[in-house]
Amino acid sequence: MRSKKSRLNDSDSSTAPKRRKGKTSTDDHAGANVSLGLMREFVSAIFDVGLKHASPSAIMEFMHPNPNITSERVKSHLQKYRKNRDKSRKEFMTSYENSLQGFKIVQEKISMMTRVRIGEDSLVVRLQLIAPISCHRREE
DNA sequence: GTCGGAATAT
């Protein structure tokens, strides 16, 4: 019946209720890297189960049973994995779109130059005024 | 009660 723990911790964080995870030792030491093999396994498992259906439990199915690995840890790694993935995709998309736009601009200039060479001056000027962006046909 | 995921904390 104690406090409901509002979203933001209502100050008073002194009596650390944090429960430290019992270090079951087994293999991991070196606080720096929390097991490399496990990370490898994790990613590999994601490929196995498929990106679409990747869920903590599903991923764990494809990993060697390890008492240290809990669904919560997998879940956390999944979150990180997805975040990185989204970031990569976004970056790729923007760079790709930028490339496309640059290409379009070049195309426009080229077609304009072509028209200048072909047409009479007055006609070209009017064309440019009316239709700055021309649609070109490529069939046959 | 569990599970998955986002939000938040360390």
Next chain:
DNA sequence: CATATTCCGA
């Protein structure tokens, strides 16, 4: 920045 913990909805 990586990992852990918490909150919340199916």
